Amino acid sequence: MENDIELLLLHLATERGLSTNYQLSTRHSLESFAGWLKEFHSLQKTTDVHPQHLTEYLAHRKSQALAAASLKLEAVALRIFFRFLTTRGHIPQDPARFLVLPKIEQYLPETLTPPSMERFLESANALSPLGLRDRAMLELLYACGLRVFELCSLRLENLDLEASFVRVTGKGNKTRLIPVGSKAKESMTRYLHSGRPQLVTARTGTHIFLSIRGKKLTPQRIWQLIKEYAARVGIDSNVYPHLFRHSFATHLLSNGADLRIIQELLGHTDISTTQIYTHVDQRALHEVHRKFHPRASVF
Numbered sequence: 367m368e369n370d371i372e373l374l375l376l377h378l379a380t381e382r383g384l385s386t387n388y389q390l391s392t393r394h395s396l397e398s399f400a401g402w403l404k405e406f407h408s409l410q411k412t413t414d415v416h417p418q419h420l421t422e423y424l425a426h427r428k429s430q431a432l433a434a435a436s437l438k439l440e441a442v443a444l445r446i447f448f449r450f451l452t453t454r455g456h457i458p459q460d461p462a463r464f465l466v467l468p469k470i471e472q473y474l475p476e477t478l479t480p481p482s483m484e485r486f487l488e489s490a491n492a493l494s495p496l497g498l499r500d501r502a503m504l505e506l507l508y509a510c511g512l513r514v515f516e517l518c519s520l521r522l523e524n525l526d527l528e529a530s531f532v533r534v535t536g537k538g539n540k541t542r543l544i545p546v547g548s549k550a551k552e553s554m555t556r557y558l559h560s561g562r563p564q565l566v567t568a569r570t571g572t573h574i575f576l577s578i579r580g581k582k583l584t585p586q587r588i589w590q591l592i593k594e595y596a597a598r599v600g601i602d603s604n605v606y607p608h609l610f611r612h613s614f615a616t617h618l619l620s621n622g623a624d625l626r627i628i629q630e631l632l633g634h635t636d637i638s639t640t641q642i643y644t645h646v647d648q649r650a651l652h653e654v655h656r657k658f659h660p661r662a663s664v665f
Contacts, residue, residue, distance in 0.1 A: 395443035475612035498561030502553040509550035511614030514607035536633040
């Protein structure tokens with residue numbers, strides 16, 4: 367089974383071009399299954415795997431209090447693995463063909479209201495080099511709906527302020543162009559002209575957002591900064607980098623943006639991932655209706 371796992375991972379890396387994190391997650395899931403199969407059934411060959419082994423393994427993982435989302439990832443990895451081996455002729459029949467994926471409870475994404483977002487963005491003191499950096503970073507997060515790792519990875523060559531676009535490499539190494547709004551453009555221009563040059567050292571590369579030592583900012587440091595700014599303006603709700611992305615999509619939708627355009631801007635492969643923001647918008651509509659319609663509530 368070890369050789370078959372390596373074959374799949376090679377396929378994911380070279381033919382599918384999937385991210386390193388996805389490959390590592392798939393490896394962990396499959397090696398966990400292989401270890402369990404060897405320990406509990408003394409089996410080591412993929413040709414010996416039957417459907418009941420898969421359902422028994424997932425039940426075992428569930429009994430270990432594995433979260434539903436993680437359990438689904440393991441089930442998906444098994445389905446991909448055995449489908450790959452079947453299509454390549456390594457096994458005669460796919461034992462995971464009818465494997466049912468665990469259902470995950472759908473949570474609506476948290477967002478900040480536009481006034482709260484405005485207060486948040488203005489909380490960064492854009493006078494010092496670090497303040498200029500933080501204001502530009504927060505503005506770009508909200509203006510473009512970036513993931514935190516996408517923000518950390520941005521380089522000078524990815525940014526075209528004259529054309530007001532930024533080129534982002536997201537999940538699966540997929541590249542997309544995102545417009546940069548006027549407010550974010552102003553903050554980025556001030557940071558690049560007056561802030562970043564004071565953070566550059568002899569070993570600094572072309573990453574846009576730098577630490578005080580001239581190295582690229584890490585996701586962990588961005589988390590810390592956002593928590594600090596939230597406390598500064600008295601926002602008590604759970605604030606984290608992805609909240610800017612959720613707010614970006616929700617505010618676009620609330621103001622009439624097409625869902626397909628939002629999908630493109632977020633870099634979602636599947637429109638169903640983007641559709642969760644329609645539920646957020648519907649929830650807001652219900653709240654407005656309940657609050658203002660004379661017959662919406664019982665008094």
